[in-house]
Amino acid sequence: MKRINIGIFGRVNSGKSTLMNLLTQHETSIVDSTPGTTADVKTTVMEIHELGPVKIFDTAGVDEQGVLGDKKKEKTFNALKRSDIVLLVINENNEAYSTDEFSTEKEIIDLAEKRGKELFIVYNKFSVIEAVKNDISAKIDPEKKFKSIELELAERSNYIYLIEFIKTNSKLQQIKTPLLPMLDRDKIVFLNIPIDEESPEGRFLRPQMMIEEYLVRRYVPTFAYRMDLGKARSIKSEEVAEEKKRFDGFIAHLNKDNKLQLLITDSQGMDIISRWTQDSNFMVTTFSIVMINFLSRGNLEMFVNGVKAFKQLKPGEKVMIAEGCNHDRKAEDIGTVQIPNKIDQLFGKGNIQVDHYFGRVFAGEEDLKDYKLVIHCGGCMLDQQAISSRIEDLIESGVSFTNYGVLLSYFEGKEALNKVIEPFGLKI
Ligand SMILES: Nc1nc2c(ncn2[C@@H]2O[C@H](COP(=O)(O)OP(=O)(O)OP(=O)(O)O)[C@@H](O)[C@H]2O)c(=O)[nH]1
Ligand code: SF4
Ligand SMILES: [Mg+2]
Known part of the structure; x- marks a missing residue:
C-alpha cells in the first residue's frame, strides 16, 4: 500500500507538536509553551492501523520573523510540498489573529491549494467557548471549502476521533502506478x-x-x-x-x-x-x-521531453545533476564522472557548468532558475511525494529535466532511446 504523507502546519505554539504526539500516541515531538520549540521538520514513519503506512511531518511555525524564521519557513513549505494531507492547526487562543487577519493561515492554504493537497483544519480547542471558534472559522475559511475538526489535542484519547475524521473525509486517490507494464508469466x-x-x-x-x-x-x-x-x-x-x-x-x-x-x-x-x-x-x-517512471507516478514522458533541452545546451549554461542518495563514489560513477565527461566531450571542456545535489537536498525554487536542465537519477531512495514535489518545483521554475537512463540511452542514438521507452508506450 502506498504511504500517505501527513504534514502538520500552523503558527508557533498552535499545538502542532501536540497533534504529532496525538497521532503517534507517543512523546515524539517536544511540546512546550516557548514559541518556536520545533525548529526543524520532524519526520516520523509509522503504521496507523486504520490508515496504513504514513509519514508524519511536524513543522516549525510559519509566522516566526527574522532570517532564522525565513529558513524554517522554507523547510516547512518544502514539507508541505511533500505532504498528501495538510493539517492546518489553529490555536483559538492566539491573540495575533485579531491583528494580522490570518495571514499565516492564508499562506498555508494558498500553497496547499496550488499544489493540489488535501487540507483539513484542526481547531485546537484548549478550553474555549464555541462562539469564538465560529467567529474564527468564518474568517479563515469563509467559503467553507475545508472540512474541519475541533479537538483538545493534548487529550490522547481524542486519537480515535482524529483518525476517524481523516478516514471519513480524505478522498485521497490511491493512485497505483505499476512498476512495470503488463508482462507475460511464460516469458x-x-x-x-x-x-x-x-x-x-x-x-x-x-x-x-x-x-x-x-x-x-x-x-x-x-x-x-x-x-x-x-x-x-x-x-x-x-x-x-x-x-x-x-x-x-x-x-x-x-x-x-x-x-x-x-x-x-x-x-x-x-x-x-x-x-x-x-x-x-x-x-x-x-x-x-x-524507477523514475514509477516514482513520478507514470510521468516518464516529461523526463523524455527533457532530452530536447540537453540538445539545445549552449556554452555558459548550467546543468544540475541530482541524486537521491549519498552513495560511495567510484572511479566510473555515472553522476560525477560519466555524464560530466560526456558533457565536456560534446560541448567542450568546462563550457557547461555542472553542479551536483545529493541526497534529500534539492535546490530551492530561486536557485533552480539558474539551470537549463536537471538530470536526475532513478531516485530509488526517495518516495513518490518527494519526486512529485521536485517535478512541480521544476515545472514552476520552467526548468527542463531528464533522467540518467533516458540520457544515457539518448547518447547511444534516437533508436536506442526509443527502444528503452517503448515498454512504457512512448516514442520520440
Ligand atoms: N491545555 C491544553 N494545552 C495545549 C493543547 N495543545 C497545546 N497545548 C499547549 O500549548 C503549548 C504549545 O504546544 P506545542 O504542541 O508545542 O505547539 P507547537 O505548535 O508545536 O509550537 P512550536 O513548535 O513552538 O511552533 C504547549 O505548552 C502545550 O502544552 C491542548 O489541547 N490543551
Ligand atoms: S538511483 Fe537510488 S541508489 Fe542510485 S543515486 Fe539515485 S537514489 Fe541513489
Ligand atoms: Mg512544535
Whole structure:
C-alpha cells in the first residue's frame, strides 16, 4: 500500500507538536509553551492501523520573523510540498489573529491549494467557548471549502476521533502506478546487473531488488546476469569478443522460442547493451527508467521531453545533476564522472557548468532558475511525494529535466532511446 504523507502546519505554539504526539500516541515531538520549540521538520514513519503506512511531518511555525524564521519557513513549505494531507492547526487562543487577519493561515492554504493537497483544519480547542471558534472559522475559511475538526489535542484519547475524521473525509486517490507494464508469466525478463567494485556485498541495490521482487511475485521468471563492463569496453578485441560471446550465448539460450520478453539493464551499461541487442525481438529498458517512471507516478514522458533541452545546451549554461542518495563514489560513477565527461566531450571542456545535489537536498525554487536542465537519477531512495514535489518545483521554475537512463540511452542514438521507452508506450 502506498504511504500517505501527513504534514502538520500552523503558527508557533498552535499545538502542532501536540497533534504529532496525538497521532503517534507517543512523546515524539517536544511540546512546550516557548514559541518556536520545533525548529526543524520532524519526520516520523509509522503504521496507523486504520490508515496504513504514513509519514508524519511536524513543522516549525510559519509566522516566526527574522532570517532564522525565513529558513524554517522554507523547510516547512518544502514539507508541505511533500505532504498528501495538510493539517492546518489553529490555536483559538492566539491573540495575533485579531491583528494580522490570518495571514499565516492564508499562506498555508494558498500553497496547499496550488499544489493540489488535501487540507483539513484542526481547531485546537484548549478550553474555549464555541462562539469564538465560529467567529474564527468564518474568517479563515469563509467559503467553507475545508472540512474541519475541533479537538483538545493534548487529550490522547481524542486519537480515535482524529483518525476517524481523516478516514471519513480524505478522498485521497490511491493512485497505483505499476512498476512495470503488463508482462507475460511464460516469458523471461533478463536483468543485467554489472555490479560495481564498490557495490555493497550481500545485497542488490534497491531498484534491482524491487524489480526482481515485483516480477517474481507476479510469477514472471527472471534471469539475473552480471555483465563484465570492463571486458565489454576493453581495448583488447579478444576480451570484448569473449564477453560478447558469453552474453550472446545466454541470450540465444533464453530466447529460444522467443521466450525472452524484456531486458532491464543498469543505465551505465546502455552503451554496450544498445549495440549488442540492436536487432533483438525483445524489449529493453533500464532500472533507472523503470524507477523514475514509477516514482513520478507514470510521468516518464516529461523526463523524455527533457532530452530536447540537453540538445539545445549552449556554452555558459548550467546543468544540475541530482541524486537521491549519498552513495560511495567510484572511479566510473555515472553522476560525477560519466555524464560530466560526456558533457565536456560534446560541448567542450568546462563550457557547461555542472553542479551536483545529493541526497534529500534539492535546490530551492530561486536557485533552480539558474539551470537549463536537471538530470536526475532513478531516485530509488526517495518516495513518490518527494519526486512529485521536485517535478512541480521544476515545472514552476520552467526548468527542463531528464533522467540518467533516458540520457544515457539518448547518447547511444534516437533508436536506442526509443527502444528503452517503448515498454512504457512512448516514442520520440
Ligand atoms: N491545555 C491544553 N494545552 C495545549 C493543547 N495543545 C497545546 N497545548 C499547549 O500549548 C503549548 C504549545 O504546544 P506545542 O504542541 O508545542 O505547539 P507547537 O505548535 O508545536 O509550537 P512550536 O513548535 O513552538 O511552533 C504547549 O505548552 C502545550 O502544552 C491542548 O489541547 N490543551
Ligand atoms: S537514489 Fe539515485 S543515486 Fe541513489 S541508489 Fe537510488 S538511483 Fe542510485
Ligand atoms: Mg512544535
